[in-house]
Amino acid sequence: MRRSLIVFSLVVLCPFPSSAQDPNDAPAAQPEPWYSPKKYNPVKLIKHSAKSANDQLASNGDLEAKLTRQLQVQEILPQDKSLQDACSSFRELTECVASLRVSHTLQIEFSCLKWDVTGAKPKPVSDSCAGPSGGKAMGLTRSIDLLKSDTDAKSQARDALRRAREDIKDASD
Template identity: 45%
Template sequence: MKRHCFLAVMVVLLLSLSFTVGAGRATAQGPAGAGASAAAKDTSSHGGHSLNPIKWVKKDSKKSADSRSEIEKKLTPKLQAQGLLAANASVTETCALFVALDECVASLHASKNLGIDFNCVRADVTGVHTSVDLSGCNGPIGEKAQSLTKSIRLLKPDADAKGAAKDAERQAKDDLKEAGQ
């Protein structure tokens, strides 16, 4: 008798456990049939927010490229008026080798503030050597990209490189802020 009671309790326990697990799996799959997508939206506990973290930080590269070109168009006349760019030059052409626009504008400011040829600063900061003549540069032009501070230190050793780089970066930040970035 004890054995039959024990067996009956075990069967009831196993059946209830299987129904619980089975029901959990069925609800995890969501509703099925006609109108299922509407029902899934209504019963969603996360309110339409994706649980995929990649979607949280994913940026549309087309939008960022468009915004950079818009900012470059706004910056060109401003930098020409400041004497940082020649009248026939544009920010798009001048900053093509730079990864970040703020780095380019800071290099333009530093070269003007310290009287250093911008082509020398650009070659040092980007590490890219173009067909532009760099023979007038003071100091060696490195093969690797360097910070603006190191570039100033190499090209104008008597200048306060850290202070000059900070000033140029602040000026660039102000210019970009006014242009809408």
């Protein structure tokens, strides 16, 4: 009885030579996964705007001309200044136009505001401008609060960004 139990356990526990898979018999391609990695790619859901404000203006010369003229008529941008020069070192065009609007509305020097928002020191900057702490760029709201502390910075920034988007939309039509 003992011998038959050992033989039986060896038969059950030992792999059969016929059940081993030959490498030549392996399937040629991987089966389709149950999910579709191409269909649900979350990276595609995030908008990537790698273009700076100057790149956006340079790629669409008509937008630059219309927006420059529109801002000059509203006396937000001086007649002798181009929008590309004003928007150099800004990451987004809306941020640049909003900064121009805020500097006009609140009578803040644009070069000081530009320095705080972009973190890059513009060439013609007055000595009265205090640059951003640590040389890092800050948001428009924080910059307004720093340069003009007696105003409601949050509502001013929100209104300027809304009107900047409208200006860009009007100029692109």
